[in-house]
């Protein structure tokens with residue numbers, strides 16, 4: 366693997382079809398995505414790749430995916446985008462529009478590639494007409510074959526539904542991968558170097574240590590779940606974020622880039638100004 370790899374994690378893009386009214390679209394996701402992609406373009410260093418961990422669109426129809434494609438193309442980014450599917454996506458909308466594929470439209474969209482020595486595995490945890498996540502027969506076998514094929518490489522997993530953190534709460538399976546598949550996934554990954562799992566679905570920023578593997582979930586680009594109200598139910602607030610991942614030999618680091626409604630500057634320093642200020646501060650301290 367290269368010494369350091371930088372990448373971007375997008376999730377829950379929920380891009381809408383501008384030609385169809387949609388009561389379940391709570392914000393201008395097209396505008397948010399365009400803004401965030403412009404920010405990604407300005408990042409230094411430029412990320413090596415982008416992952417988008419599902420709910421790419423709000424309704425999954427071809428018009429939504431065409432809109433997504435247009436926004437991505439207009440951003441003019443010079444890096445691959447790896448897509449995962451979520452519960453708001455539809456495979457029969459995604460495959461023809463995004464991949465030009467006209468057969469096997471029911472198949473889960475699992476794929477993998479090696480970028481700079483990092484083995485990125487994207488698993489489709491979406492289940493048609495279901496909110497929670499699960500794997501279909503054959504997906505875990507595909508995963509095991511992938512893991513074996515590049516057994517020595519570090520691995521980054523991408524899937525819309527994060528593993529279930531509580532194995533004794535089946536009533537909460539709607540917000541994660543199913544408990545049975547969570548346990549099967551844990552067994553499958555046991556002997557490999559998995560540097561992280563990138564997910565979405567619950568629309569809030571959360572980092573968990575899952576059996577030693579960092580599991581990173583983002584607010585995404587549609588709306589934010591009010592984490593202070595989870596004991597009552599689901600309150601949706603305006604809000605969006607994306608994340609910048611840096612993978613070093615020491616491990617994965619994630620920096621969240623929230624999108625505030627108002628970004629008012631209170632003060633700023635250049636690096637040169639900061640050095641000057643530190644010098645001044647230290648000389649004052651030394652004199653006292």
Ligand SMILES: [Fe+2]
Nearest residue numbers: 377420453566
């Ligand atoms: Fe979502």
